[in-house]
Amino acid sequence: MDALLIVDVQNDFLPGGSLEVADGDKIIPVINALQPRFKHIIATKDWHPANHGSFASNHPGQKPGEVIKLHGLDQILWPDHCVKGSPGAELSPLLNHGLIQKVILKGSDPTVDSYSAFFDNGRRIQTELHNYLRHKGIKRLYVTGLAADVCVYFTVKDALELGYETILVTDATKGVNLQPDDTARAFADMQKRGATLLRSDEII
Numbered sequence: 001m002d003a004l005l006i007v008d009v010q011n012d013f014l015p016g017g018s019l020e021v022a023d024g025d026k027i028i029p030v031i032n033a034l035q036p037r038f039k040h041i042i043a044t045k046d047w048h049p050a051n052h053g054s055f056a057s058n059h060p061g062q063k064p065g066e067v068i069k070l071h072g073l074d075q076i077l078w079p080d081h082c083v084k085g086s087p088g089a090e091l092s093p094l095l096n097h098g099l100i101q102k103v104i105l106k107g108s109d110p111t112v113d114s115y116s117a118f119f120d121n122g123r124r125i126q127t128e129l130h131n132y133l134r135h136k137g138i139k140r141l142y143v144t145g146l147a148a149d150v151c152v153y154f155t156v157k158d159a160l161e162l163g164y165e166t167i168l169v170t171d172a173t174k175g176v177n178l179q180p181d182d183t184a185r186a187f188a189d190m191q192k193r194g195a196t197l198l199r200s201d202e203i204i
Contacts, residue, residue: 001039001137001138001139001140002038002039002139002140003038003040003041003140003142004031004035004040004041005042005117005142005143005144005145006042006095006100006144007043007044007117007155007173008046008082008145008147008151009024009027009028009031009043009092009095009145009146010046010090010092010146011087011088011091011092012046012081012082012088013081013082013146014092018080018081019078019081019082019176021147022174022177023174024147027145027172027173027174028095030144030169030171031095031096032094032095032096033200034144034169034172034200035096035099036099038099038142040136040138041099041100041101042100042103042104042129042132042133043091043100043102043104044103044105044117044127044145044151044155045082045106046081046106046107046151047082047084047105047106047107048082048083048084048089048107049083049108049110050083052083052107052110053071053075053110053111053112053113054075054076054107054113055077055078055080055081056077056078056079057079057080059077062077064077064078065077070111070112071122072122073112073113075113076178082107102128102132104127104128104129105127106120106127107120112125115150115151115153115155116151116157117129117151117158118155118159121154130162133164138164139164140164140165141159141165141166142167142169142203143155143156143159143166143167143168144169144172145172145173146174147173147175148173148174148183148187149176149177149182149186150175150176152168152173152186153186153190156190156193156195157190157193160193160194160195166194166195166196167195167197167203168187168196168197168198169199169200170187170197170198171199171200172200
């Protein structure tokens with residue numbers, strides 16, 4: 001059984017948002033075109049409290065992009081983003097919501113960030129996703145969303161480790177690219193770990 005996973009297509013990650021991914025909105029028509037191909041569609045949302053430890057604003061004197069230790073883990077500091085209940089945390093209105101059956105929230109613990117849709121960054125707490133997929137009998141995941149070199153990358157790595165056949169839809173994701181080649185390196189590493197990389201027209 002297949003499922004389409006839509007990672008963090010939220011207003012704050014889109015152009016004009018507080019942590020925008022350049023051209024992030026360009027993937028939305030691709031994802032919308034893919035949706036009718038799938039019986040099971042799951043979306044994820046970053047859902048941070050305002051006091052989240054990944055926000056530079058909660059560390060006086062620190063700036064976005066700097067790296068600190070957060071409860072023993074290396075943590076890139078980000079601008080405030082996807083604060084739960086805020087407009088920036090909502091899924092884009094351009095995304096077709098009508099076929100999405102489940103929304104998975106992540107990043108609600110202020111003490112640890114949660115890039116992956118499956119686990120927090122310390123791999124201490126699971127989200128609902130793995131149990132939900134097992135309950136539905138889903139064995140193969142088609143992964144889309146934002147950002148290719150952060151949350152999509154960590155989600156794909158965990159999906160592979162958990163035994164899912166994992167397909168990254170390359171034209172349905174965009175990267176932050178703190179370094180210019182971050183997305184290319186993420187793609188190469190996902191493929192090396194066993195992910196299949198396909199364009200949407202190869203699926204549709």
